[in-house]
Amino acid sequence: MSIPLSKRVIAILEKRSGEFPRQISDQRYNEYIKEVCKLGWFNKKNKRLNPKNREQSYSQGKWYF
Numbered sequence: 266m267s268i269p270l271s272k273r274v275i276a277i278l279e280k281r282s283g284e285f286p287r288q289i290s291d292q293r294y295n296e297y298i299k300e301v302c303k304l305g306w307f308n309k310k311n312k313r314l315n316p317k318n319r320e321q322s323y324s325q326g327k328w329y330f
Contacts, residue, residue, distance in 0.1 A: 270278075277286070289297075 278284070
């Protein structure tokens with residue numbers, strides 16, 4: 266059985282002498298995702314409504330959680 270590869274994957278494999286890029290941990294992957302979100306539109310602060318006194322408060326950006 267063979268799996269067709271896209272041109273992008275073939276270009277990456279050719280660049281790296283047929284080797285796949287190294288694997289990264291889940292923790293490192295999440296750190297990279299947070300960095301990207303900080304740069305993008307996820308940087309906005311969230312409005313939250315306190316259920317006890319119904320006051321609005323602002324929390325960290327969406328990437329923070």
